[in-house]
Amino acid sequence: MAKGGFPGMGGGNMNNLLKQAQKFQKQMEDLQKDLEEKTFEGKAGGGAVVAVANGKKQLIDIKIDAEVVDPDDIEMLQDLILTACNAALKTAEAETANEMGKLTGGMNIPGLF
Incomplete structure (x- = not known):
């Protein structure tokens, strides 16, 4: 095997790619935790x-003014x-997509969130 990696693979480039992938994974985990x-x-x-919904897209609270009962x-x-719940979940989804877009440079990576 060639010094620094696999033959023909440019060992230094492979190490840099691995480091970038690890950094991206850490950023994704941090972002997911923040959003949750x-x-x-x-x-x-x-x-x-x-x-009120959380970043996991779960409803955590509903407040109803007595006057509408x-x-x-x-x-x-x-x-x-229903309208309020859907609006909260839509806001959570939009914020998640926006933050993910910042991290991924707009690439759509299925299954991340």
């Missing part, structure tokens, strides 16, 4: 319903809750 600790809000009905119109409340 963030929270994202979605609102509906002018803030009458607020849903009308026993004769449960459907409206259900719609407001």
Whole structure:
């Protein structure tokens, strides 16, 4: 075997590539941890319903203003809750995609998040 790596592979270049891959992996892990600790809000009905999701895209809280609780119109409340939840999850997804895009230079790497 040639000194510094595999024959014909340019050992120094291979080492640099490995170091870059390890650095990228560490950056990805750090970014994922940071995003998982963030929270994202979605609102509906002018803030009458607020849903909070974490960076893992899990709902962690729902706040409902007592004024929108009308026993004769449960459907409206259900719609407001769905709208707020979807807005929170969409915000979490957009933030994750934005931060990932910064790290990957806009490359779409399936399965990262």
